[in-house]
Amino acid sequence: MSVTTSDSQLSFARPGGGRTVKNALATVFVTLATVLAVIPLFWVLITVITKGIRLILTSTWWLQSQRGITPRRQGGGAYHAIVGTVEMALICAAIAVPLGIMGAILLIEYAKGTKVARGVSFMVDILSGIPSIVAALFIYALFITIFGLGRSAIAVSLSLVLLMLPVVLRATEEMLKLVPQELREASYALGVPKWKTILKVVIPTAFSGIVTGVMLGLARVMGETAPLLILVSYAVGINFSPTSDTMGALPTMINSGRDQPPQMPGYERVWAAALTLIIIVMLLNLLARAIARASRLKEK
Amino acid sequence: MAVTDTNATERVEPEPAAAQDPSVSPVVDHGPVALHSPVPRVAHHVSAPSTDDQVDRGPRGIKLAKISKTGDRVFRALASTSGLAMVLIVLFVGIFLLALALPSLRADQDNFFTSRNWTVAGNQLRFGIAGMLWTTVLSSVLAMAMAVPVAVGVALCLTQYLHKRAAGPISFVVDLLAAVPSIIFGLWGLIVLGPFLAPAAQWLSNTIGWIPLFSKSVDPKGSVFVASVVLAIMILPIVMAISRDVFAQTPRDHIEAALALGATRWEVIRTAVLPHGRSGVISASMLGLGRALGETIAVMIILTTPAAGSPFSPSIFAGGETFASKIANNAAEFDSPSKTGAYIAAGLVLFLITFVVNAMARVIAERGGAKS
Numbered sequence: 001m002s003v004t005t006s007d008s009q010l011s012f013a014r015p016g017g018g019r020t021v022k023n024a025l026a027t028v029f030v031t032l033a034t035v036l037a038v039i040p041l042f043w044v045l046i047t048v049i050t051k052g053i054r055l056i057l058t059s060t061w062w063l064q065s066q067r068g069i070t071p072r073r074q075g076g077g078a079y080h081a082i083v084g085t086v087e088m089a090l091i092c093a094a095i096a097v098p099l100g101i102m103g104a105i106l107l108i109e110y111a112k113g114t115k116v117a118r119g120v121s122f123m124v125d126i127l128s129g130i131p132s133i134v135a136a137l138f139i140y141a142l143f144i145t146i147f148g149l150g151r152s153a154i155a156v157s158l159s160l161v162l163l164m165l166p167v168v169l170r171a172t173e174e175m176l177k178l179v180p181q182e183l184r185e186a187s188y189a190l191g192v193p194k195w196k197t198i199l200k201v202v203i204p205t206a207f208s209g210i211v212t213g214v215m216l217g218l219a220r221v222m223g224e225t226a227p228l229l230i231l232v233s234y235a236v237g238i239n240f241s242p243t244s245d246t247m248g249a250l251p252t253m254i255n256s257g258r259d260q261p262p263q264m265p266g267y268e269r270v271w272a273a274a275l276t277l278i279i280i281v282m283l284l285n286l287l288a289r290a291i292a293r294a295s296r297l298k299e300k
Numbered sequence: 301m302a303v304t305d306t307n308a309t310e311r312v313e314p315e316p317a318a319a320q321d322p323s324v325s326p327v328v329d330h331g332p333v334a335l336h337s338p339v340p341r342v343a344h345h346v347s348a349p350s351t352d353d354q355v356d357r358g359p360r361g362i363k364l365a366k367i368s369k370t371g372d373r374v375f376r377a378l379a380s381t382s383g384l385a386m387v388l389i390v391l392f393v394g395i396f397l398l399a400l401a402l403p404s405l406r407a408d409q410d411n412f413f414t415s416r417n418w419t420v421a422g423n424q425l426r427f428g429i430a431g432m433l434w435t436t437v438l439s440s441v442l443a444m445a446m447a448v449p450v451a452v453g454v455a456l457c458l459t460q461y462l463h464k465r466a467a468g469p470i471s472f473v474v475d476l477l478a479a480v481p482s483i484i485f486g487l488w489g490l491i492v493l494g495p496f497l498a499p500a501a502q503w504l505s506n507t508i509g510w511i512p513l514f515s516k517s518v519d520p521k522g523s524v525f526v527a528s529v530v531l532a533i534m535i536l537p538i539v540m541a542i543s544r545d546v547f548a549q550t551p552r553d554h555i556e557a558a559l560a561l562g563a564t565r566w567e568v569i570r571t572a573v574l575p576h577g578r579s580g581v582i583s584a585s586m587l588g589l590g591r592a593l594g595e596t597i598a599v600m601i602i603l604t605t606p607a608a609g610s611p612f613s614p615s616i617f618a619g620g621e622t623f624a625s626k627i628a629n630n631a632a633e634f635d636s637p638s639k640t641g642a643y644i645a646a647g648l649v650l651f652l653i654t655f656v657v658n659a660m661a662r663v664i665a666e667r668g669g670a671k672s
Binding site: 194 | 594
């Protein structure tokens with residue numbers, strides 16, 4: 001903005017009153033908006049931390065489940081819910097990551113600039129806008145009503161795939177776009193076939209970006225609640241089997257205890273579960289950002 | 301899809317074949333043509349006549365191994381399959397929801413679009429989406445009206461007012477807001493924000509309560525108003541991030557031209573930055589709207605469900621149910637096909653609305669991109 005300073009030095013007539021006022025008003029508005037936008041994150045974080053910190057610092061929180069614990073009783077932990085959340089997210093990632101990466105490869109390496117790429121890209125946009133509840137209803141319709149299977153953690157994972165796919169695909173696509181064309185050409189010139197070039201040259205170059213995308217996708221699906229409500233029942237005990245119809249998860253743990261009055265021990269557990277979920281999701285986000293940052297520095 | 305794909309790329313193949321002649325002299329640079337050409341095959345063809353039976357020799361006597369195309373074929377097929385999967389998933393979502401909703405829609409005794417009833421148990425189906433549609437649209441539009449000005453303000457502040465070093469951390473904080481799971485926003489909205497906003501809501505409905513939109517209601521805590529404030533917070537990061545990116549791309553020349561004409565900072569924004577970013581901001585707002593329309597758990601936790609048969613209230617201080625919150629609230633009751641079908645019909649409407657909104661966002665963004 002060096003121009004502004006030279007402008008003020010040169011100005012023979014200062015902007016008239018109305019214009020200065022408008023300019024000042026705009027500055028005030030912009031500042032207010034920024035302050036307003038920063039508040040919610042801190043407000044939410046402080047609320048969750050102050051209400052939940054005591055419990056998550058105890059070892060029982062991380063090692064025990066809620067089996068046999070009523071809202072009136074102290075004790076128990078979130079182990080069952082953490083296991084469920086992580087397990088469902090990992091099953092989802094196992095499906096969504098390969099599909100997403102291959103989709104991005106199609107868009108950038110094979111069909112770039114063609115009608116196919118445009119069509120697929122449009123569908124990915126639509127997919128990324130699908131509400132989680134619609135994704136859950138779709139899996140409900142397909143697996144439970146049509147195939148006659150029961151509710152299960154796997155069904156949840158499948159509906160989460162719909163939500164994670166676009167995140168992974170877009171992140172991979174952005175990274176593949178950044179891979180220098182010279183690298184590909186050098187590889188072709190050595191007689192390496194296209195698929196091997198993609199596997200051994202393009203993907204390793206874009207790897208950090210893909211990892212970032214996967215972590216952001218994981219963070220997103222771990223916080224989803226709607227599919228859990230529709231496709232699996234909340235279990236208070238520890239359960240590792242993804243095919244059983246009940247499984248704990250942090251979002252449903254919060255949801256099932258949210259109506260408790262503040263004097264109940266269960267109330268504190270709800271906030272502790274919220275804090276646990278925030279910690280997991282935030283860690284994934286921060287880590288993803290750190291990786292993206294580190295790789296960007298390396299490129300320079 | 302797969303068929304068109306192979307056709308499209310098969311058509312590219314003749315190019316390298318046509319470029320065979322110049323490739324006789326290895327010095328000639330093929331440029332981008334060499335990209336698509338499996339180099340060894342070209343060399344193979346060219347070198348065959350010149351060096352009698354030594355088929356595997358390239359132009360400079362480099363030994364070239366014969367390369368099998370199987371790997372490429374498999375890999376391309378995999379990539380095409382996953383592309384096809386994207387298309388099929390979206391189509392299947394529409395088809396399956398419609399297929400399961402149709403029987404219930406046929407059995408519906410009420411008008412699906414105008415009725416506010418929701419009787420889905422038993423033999424007599426009487427249901428309609430009017431109430432849900434109102435609450436969904438009202439809360440989302442209100443959220444958008446609150447979020448977009450703030451998001452644009454923040455984006456302007458980050459790109460036009462602040463130094464990069466100060467803008468970084470603020471950007472980071474707003475971006476992190478997007479990472480907070482919606483259930484936590486719901487919990488916070490219900491327990492912290494709702495009581496906090498109650499006096500303001502009370503005051504508003506006392507002063508301008510004669511407007512039906514602001515009329516008094518029984519329970520101001522679990523109101524559409526609180527839900528839309530939370531929704532606004534949730535969509536703020538998306539709208540902000542996209543607006544920030546388009547504002548940052550304002551051509552430097554435009555800004556400097558405006559400054560040279562003696563424009564104040566606000567006039568620079570009005571004449572150079574905002575016109576450049578307009579389509580981006582509109583498209584970002586639509587994306588935000590799409591998010592708000594489909595948000596489930598935060599809205600479900602906050603909104604008080606009105607008692608069945610209670611009179612319709614258009615007020616933003618009344619409770620209500622959105623498509624998503626209604627479906628999620630009753631998820632445990634999906635026992636008979638006709639009942640499930642009714643909820644799936646509501647989900648289908650939500651899908652169609654978000655589809656249209658997101659498609660519009662994309663079209664607007666593309667048009668804007670083509671123009672600039």
